[in-house]
Amino acid sequence: MAVPILKQAEYLIATIQSALTDEDLISLQRALVEKVGKFRSRGVIVDVTSLDVLDSFASRTLRDIAHIIRLRGAETVIVGVQPEVALAMVQLGITLEKVATALDLEEGLAYLDKKLRHARSEP
Amino acid sequence: MKSILEKETVRSGATTAPLLRELVEHLRLHRTELREEWARRITEAELLTAMSDAEIFAEATSVYDNYVAALETGTFEALQTYSQNLSERIIPRGVETHEVVGIVLLLRDVLARSLFAKYQSDFQLLNRILDAYEPAANRIANTVAVGFVQERERIIREQQEAIRELSTPVLQVRERLLILPIIGVIDPQRARQLTEQLLRAIRANRARVVVIDITGVAAMDSHVANHLVQTVEASRLLGATVIVTGLSPEIAQTLVKIGVDLGKMNTVGDLQGGIEEAERLLGYKVVPSDALSQLPGLREEAQ
Numbered sequence: 001m002a003v004p005i006l007k008q009a010e011y012l013i014a015t016i017q018s019a020l021t022d023e024d025l026i027s028l029q030r031a032l033v034e035k036v037g038k039f040r041s042r043g044v045i046v047d048v049t050s051l052d053v054l055d056s057f058a059s060r061t062l063r064d065i066a067h068i069i070r071l072r073g074a075e076t077v078i079v080g081v082q083p084e085v086a087l088a089m090v091q092l093g094i095t096l097e098k099v100a101t102a103l104d105l106e107e108g109l110a111y112l113d114k115k116l117r118h119a120r121s122e123p
Numbered sequence: 124m125k126s127i128l129e130k131e132t133v134r135s136g137a138t139t140a141p142l143l144r145e146l147v148e149h150l151r152l153h154r155t156e157l158r159e160e161w162a163r164r165i166t167e168a169e170l171l172t173a174m175s176d177a178e179i180f181a182e183a184t185s186v187y188d189n190y191v192a193a194l195e196t197g198t199f200e201a202l203q204t205y206s207q208n209l210s211e212r213i214i215p216r217g218v219e220t221h222e223v224v225g226i227v228l229l230l231r232d233v234l235a236r237s238l239f240a241k242y243q244s245d246f247q248l249l250n251r252i253l254d255a256y257e258p259a260a261n262r263i264a265n266t267v268a269v270g271f272v273q274e275r276e277r278i279i280r281e282q283q284e285a286i287r288e289l290s291t292p293v294l295q296v297r298e299r300l301l302i303l304p305i306i307g308v309i310d311p312q313r314a315r316q317l318t319e320q321l322l323r324a325i326r327a328n329r330a331r332v333v334v335i336d337i338t339g340v341a342a343m344d345s346h347v348a349n350h351l352v353q354t355v356e357a358s359r360l361l362g363a364t365v366i367v368t369g370l371s372p373e374i375a376q377t378l379v380k381i382g383v384d385l386g387k388m389n390t391v392g393d394l395q396g397g398i399e400e401a402e403r404l405l406g407y408k409v410v411p412s413d414a415l416s417q418l419p420g421l422r423e424e425a426q
Contacts, residue, residue, distance in 0.1 A: 083326060
């Protein structure tokens with residue numbers, strides 16, 4: 001199932017709505033990377049609230065997305081990781097290091113706002 | 124008496140009933156001296172030291188009577204109820220399992236000796252009496268000891284439950300700021316429960332910073348330390364920053380010695396420092412009220 005990607009001002013919001021196959025994840029990655037350039041977005045939010053499992057491939061893809069998008073000049077936040085999912089992930093040794101995380105969409109937006117304002121205020 | 128026994132040529136279940144009846148009669152007849160003998164032996168063996176002699180004698184009397192009743196009726200329900208009741212009374216006074224088992228075995232010994240003394244002239248009869256007595260006595264000893272241990276276990280279970288419920292409060296001290304004070308021993312089960320509770324609280328309170336205070340944790344092994352690291356990482360996946368405070372010098376040294384990687388952890392010396400750091404992260408600034416007037420923009424409200 002394809003993941004809808006919404007453009008909201010200078011951000012892109014991808015809300016994952018059901019369990020994804022590996023192909024779905026790869027096409028999500030491709031679509032996000034492409035759209036970041038197309039819309040000149042400054043931030044990307046990937047919402048995983050409805051996922052009750054995040055396996056190692058999905059986690060790695062999320063991490064890759066964040067790293068690639070940083071190279072494209074934007075920030076990525078993963079939002080809505082469920083408590084049970086978080087616990088299962090750390091037990092498998094998946095910690096999404098160096099990837100920003102936030103509680104939910106609202107928090108993710110607040111994080112990006114703060115981060116970008118900060119970046120702009122710097123000379 | 125002899126006539127009954129003479130008729131019994133084969134040992135079978137039916138033969139024990141009249142023997143037990145004879146036994147019970149004997150125990151009733153010598154109730155006073157056997158009780159006294161038993162109480163004396165209990166004191167000698169330094170059992171039930173938490174109780175006075177008068178109390179020991181009173182309990183000894185009830186145990187004795189219940190014992191005889193159980194031998195007579197062959198039913199153990201009354202004894203079970205009694206031993207449970209007894210356990211409830213004596214456990215809070217610090218009576219140990221070995222003491223309860225000890226006194227029951229002593230009673231068994233005292234009664235067996237009196238049977239020896241009575242039937243020593245007739246070895247065959249003594250043998251049969253003991254055959255009837257031993258299984259019943261074992262079962263009685265078993266009932267009382269099991270009753271005691273069950274009562275103890277029930278109390279332990281209740282207390283564990285109470286500790287579990289009490290010991291993991293997750294407190295919100297400011298908007299978006301949670302405190303988790305951990306006190307006591309952390310076993311894997313409790314560690315897991317703590318983590319789950321914290322993660323749920325982070326979601327429920329929309330926390331952005333969590334201060335975990337482990338001042339009250341006396342010792343930490345690699346297993347618990349790794350669990351702490353996992354808790355920090357899982358909290359981060361939910362978007363919350365964790366600050367760990369109150370690492371004692373001993374724990375800090377242990378952790379370094381066993382090589383737990385706490386590099387990813389944000390640690391601050393004490394709870395106060397942790398809260399101050401958390402407030403800084405959240406953008407709070409705590410100022411004494413008399414200094415408020417010196418802050419531009421706040422002057423009007425302060426006056």
